[in-house]
Amino acid sequence: MQMKIEQVGAGVFKAKCLSLLDEVEKKHMQLIITKHGKPVARLVCIEKEKFSLYGCMKNSVVIKANVVAGIDEKWEADE
Template structure:
């Protein structure tokens, strides 16, 4: 769809709603020449935080085994 800049100025909210709803681009013209394009943006669904590190950590040894070093208390 093509629309003149002046007409776009008066109908922009309705046009933006239509572009979002129907996913049809609108080309805005000035003096009959294409100047801008209004395009729908796909809404991103955020990934859940729970489990985002799954399979990213590798355990190579027993993680609860004592390391054998004795620690001394500070005075």
């Protein structure tokens, strides 16, 4: 998807800064800020990171002992 790009002069940006920030976020657009007709800055919307369930628990489990080896205790279920 192509992001919409608009230009605005520094004076207009200064006067309408908060509303322009909201517009950039709402419309997912880029805003080029100019001084005397020359681009000096670019304002872009920060995309939210997509959260993936795959791998979200990586490195959160600590194995304290050998969980595969048997234990020496006799269980009632074994009888």
